[in-house]
Amino acid sequence: MNRIILIGPPGVGKGTMSSLLESRLGLVPLSSGVIFRKEIEAETDLGRLAKRYIDHGELVPNGVTIEMMAKRLRENNVRRRGFVLDGFPRTVRQAEALTEMLDDESLHLDETVSLEAPEELIVHRLAGRLGCTKCGEIYHSRNKPPKREGLCDKCNSHLFVRSDDQPETIRERLRIFHEETQPVIDYYDSKGLLRRVNASDGPERTYAGIVIGLQQPVGEVIPSLDASSEGTS
Ligand SMILES: [Zn+2]
Numbered sequence: 001m002n003r004i005i006l007i008g009p010p011g012v013g014k015g016t017m018s019s020l021l022e023s024r025l026g027l028v029p030l031s032s033g034v035i036f037r038k039e040i041e042a043e044t045d046l047g048r049l050a051k052r053y054i055d056h057g058e059l060v061p062n063g064v065t066i067e068m069m070a071k072r073l074r075e076n077n078v079r080r081r082g083f084v085l086d087g088f089p090r091t092v093r094q095a096e097a098l099t100e101m102l103d104d105e106s107l108h109l110d111e112t113v114s115l116e117a118p119e120e121l122i123v124h125r126l127a128g129r130l131g132c133t134k135c136g137e138i139y140h141s142r143n144k145p146p147k148r149e150g151l152c153d154k155c156n157s158h159l160f161v162r163s164d165d166q167p168e169t170i171r172e173r174l175r176i177f178h179e180e181t182q183p184v185i186d187y188y189d190s191k192g193l194l195r196r197v198n199a200s201d202g203p204e205r206t207y208a209g210i211v212i213g214l215q216q217p218v219g220e221v222i223p224s225l226d227a228s229s230e231g232t233s
Contacts, residue, residue, distance in 0.1 A: 001082035002027060002214050003107065005089070007185060008115030009177045011122040011170070012199050013206060014086050017115065020207050021084045025214075028078045032069065032087030036060070039068055046071070065090075066097045073101060090180065095187045111213045112188040115199040115206065123170050130159040 002025060006014050018029040039047030040054075046068050053060045069088050072078060089095040102109055128141040134157035139146050147153050163169060188194040197209035 001080070002110045003082050003102070004110055004210070004214075005085045005112040005188070006115060007112060007181055008199065009117075009122060009174050011126040012115045012117050013203065014115060016203050017206060017210060018084050018086055020203065021210070024207075025082070025211070027082045027084045030069070030072055030078070030083050030085050030088070032065070032085075032090070035068055035072055062091060062093045062097070066094055069094075069098070070101055074105075079105075079107070089184055092183045092187050095184050109193060111195045112185075112193050113210050113213070114185055114194060114196045116196055117198070117200040119171070119174055121200050122174065123167050126165050126170050127161065127167050129162065129165045131162050132157050132159055 004021065004027065006017060008014050015031075018031065021027045022029050036047075036050060040051050041047070046064060050060045050064050050068070053064070065088065069085075073083070089098050099109075128143070130139040130141060130146070131137070132139075132152040132155065135152060135155045137152055137154055138144075139152075139159060146159060150159055151157070152159055185194060195210075195213045197206060199206045199209075
């Protein structure tokens with residue numbers, strides 16, 4: 001079983017890699033965003049606490065985030081199947097807390113993968129998205145182009161680039177990402193746990209770059225183990 005952290009800018013393909021690691025190695029995908037949403041929806045004590053900060057436009061404190069993640073990491077299926085973390089740890093304080101949690105349980109972390117791609121490629125990927133203002137349909141200039149340029153296939157309205165996907169906005173999001181995560185990358189680098197993987201040559205090559213660092217060969221997870229762990233938490 002393997003335990004992996006994925007770090008990478010928006011648009012680099014973390015979601016795709018999490019899905020592949022789940023379907024092929026049986027790892028439990030632990031996305032901090034999803035875990036937050038579930039805690040808030042279930043109105044747990046932690047969820048209510050986190051919501052108070054979010055509603056006030058404030059960052060959720062490290063302590064609350066760490067407690068939410070710790071809760072998931074202690075679950076039986078996560079312990080048995082291993083995990084792939086996405087969106088956590090985001091700060092060195094969180095990374096240190098994760099190290100302590102794993103040490104306490106005598107669990108080891110296999111690797112922290114930094115998914116890397118040239119900024120131009122990421123901007124190109126994200127900036128290609130087009131939305132229909134009338135019916136909401138989403139297109140992509142390269143991956144899912146409309147039949148007639150600039151017009152919606154369904155309702156014939158004009159297509160627009162969302163403000164979040166404007167090249168300047170994307171560059172700013174990338175700048176903030178690098179500023180925030182560099183200390184975390186340095187932290188794992190200093191522990192000898194960092195692996196830099198080129199994420200610009202398609203999902204299969206990226207995936208190969210991730211699993212080459214794992215001790216357990218691909219395909220060693222037994223499907224029945226996966227199935228029997230459902231509902232255990
Ligand atoms: Zn439309």
